Amino acid sequence: MKVIELTLKEIAGIKFANIKFDNNMNIICGPNGIGKTTIINSLSHCFLNGYDISRAKMRIASKEIGYIKVKLNEQDEVYEKTFNVSSCRPGEKSASSINWEPRKFISIGVERMFEYTNLDSIERDSVNGDYSLAQHIANGIPLRDMKNWFANRSLFSGTEGALGPNSKRNLGLAKQVFSILDECYSYSRTDAKTFDIFVNTANGEIWYEYLSSGFKSCLTLIWGIIKEIEWRFQEQDYLVREFDGIIVIDELELHLHPEWQTKIYFALQEIFPNVQFIITTHSPHIVQSAKGNQIIALAADNEGITYVRELPNIQYGYQGWTLDEVLQDVMGMRSTYSDYLDERLDTFYKAIDEEDLNQAKVDFKILNQILHPNNPLRKMINIDFKSIGGDVND
Numbered sequence: 001m002k003v004i005e006l007t008l009k010e011i012a013g014i015k016f017a018n019i020k021f022d023n024n025m026n027i028i029c030g031p032n033g034i035g036k037t038t039i040i041n042s043l044s045h046c047f048l049n050g051y052d053i054s055r056a057k058m059r060i061a062s063k064e065i066g067y068i069k070v071k072l073n074e075q076d077e078v079y080e081k082t083f084n085v086s087s088c089r090p091g092e093k094s095a096s097s098i099n100w101e102p103r104k105f106i107s108i109g110v111e112r113m114f115e116y117t118n119l120d121s122i123e124r125d126s127v128n129g130d131y132s133l134a135q136h137i138a139n140g141i142p143l144r145d146m147k148n149w150f151a152n153r154s155l156f157s158g159t160e161g162a163l164g165p166n167s168k169r170n171l172g173l174a175k176q177v178f179s180i181l182d183e184c185y186s187y188s189r190t191d192a193k194t195f196d197i198f199v200n201t202a203n204g205e206i207w208y209e210y211l212s213s214g215f216k217s218c219l220t221l222i223w224g225i226i227k228e229i230e231w232r233f234q235e236q237d238y239l240v241r242e243f244d245g246i247i248v249i250d251e252l253e254l255h256l257h258p259e260w261q262t263k264i265y266f267a268l269q270e271i272f273p274n275v276q277f278i279i280t281t282h283s284p285h286i287v288q289s290a291k292g293n294q295i296i297a298l299a300a301d302n303e304g305i306t307y308v309r310e311l312p313n314i315q316y317g318y319q320g321w322t323l324d325e326v327l328q329d330v331m332g333m334r335s336t337y338s339d340y341l342d343e344r345l346d347t348f349y350k351a352i353d354e355e356d357l358n359q360a361k362v363d364f365k366i367l368n369q370i371l372h373p374n375n376p377l378r379k380m381i382n383i384d385f386k387s388i389g390g391d392v393n394d
Contacts, residue, residue, distance in 0.1 A: 031332060042070075044248070051131060054085075057085065067083060068083045181219065217260070229243050251281060262286065293313055
């Protein structure tokens with residue numbers, strides 16, 4: 001199942017928007033308030049199957065009823081449906097009415113807490129149900145109890161009848177995640193007495209809890225998806241790597257250092273090769289790693305209409321672009337300089353244009369103090385200062 005196209009009218013902060021999606025990876029970027037999370041909530045709305053827990057809201061300034069129009073491809077059949085959204089107050093809920101397969105839509109929100117505690121015992125898996133599934137879709141899957149889930153499977157995988165063949169393969173995949181995220185790490189063992197998980201590193205075996213926070217965040221996110229897929233198909237011995245649904249993730253980079261932002265982007269595609277990912281981000285590092293056709297850069301015109309900015313469809317994406325170039329030319333940031341640096345440059349060049357040597361001298365000294373030692377701007381301001389008779393050695 002894949003989303004082909006989404007049209008929104010009078011939904012949350014979006015007056016109108018039409019977005020087309022890639023079958024594999026979609027990275028939605030743009031300034032705050034442009035509607036990135038609204039797109040996530042709108043897609044989730046379409047899979048609630050009548051439960052009135054949707055986070056999709058009508059645009060408060062509108063007198064018209066909002067609508068969400070979505071086009072899907074399921075096994076080479078195209079389906080299209082329009083959902084009206086009339087509620088706009090925070091406490092009000094709305095429902096969708098179509099019975100699309102909700103198990104193929106996974107949502108991960110921004111409320112992600114990664115807690116690691118000692119286990120006094122191992123609990124059984126919770127039983128899935130239609131309402132619980134709808135909650136996971138509307139609010140995002142719960143990323144908790146990952147240690148309990150992994151310890152349960154790793155300790156009982158050898159017990160006859162405890163896990164089916166595909167469930168054992170899913171456990172093997174969960175163990176491989178350590179090495180996928182960092183080839184210097186690998187799963188070691190799970191202690192049957194304490195339920196502690198141990199990891200092999202270049203410096204010897206360590207507790208799972210001793211991994212860096214970025215490593216644990218990525219690990220927990222991936223384990224959470226594996227766990228969720230198994231939970232949704234409890235009646236089957238389901239092979240996770242064959243999951244061919246949609247996974248939406250709001251702010252993929254949340255809690256992650258830039259190094260880990262890139263790692264999780266590539267790891268998700270390697271571990272879930274048949275999934276269509278729809279991700280929102282503020283991270284230029286993630287955009288820099290993507291292919292050109294995977295970027296959905298949002299902007300708004302003077303009429304408040306949201307649109308997708310036209311970007312060059314480059315064979316190698318933006319891997320050769322600097323972060324400044326990505327921030328300005330892809331993500332629409334006006335300037336990557338601080339406000340203070342922008343102000344100093346403005347007054348300096350105004351003084352150059354007016355040949356005001358005294359003012360230019362003041363700004364020239366300040367710029368030389370605040371600029372990075374290797375910043376190419378240094379050469380430019382030297383040339384421009386000399387052009388009106390300034391002494392760069394003064």
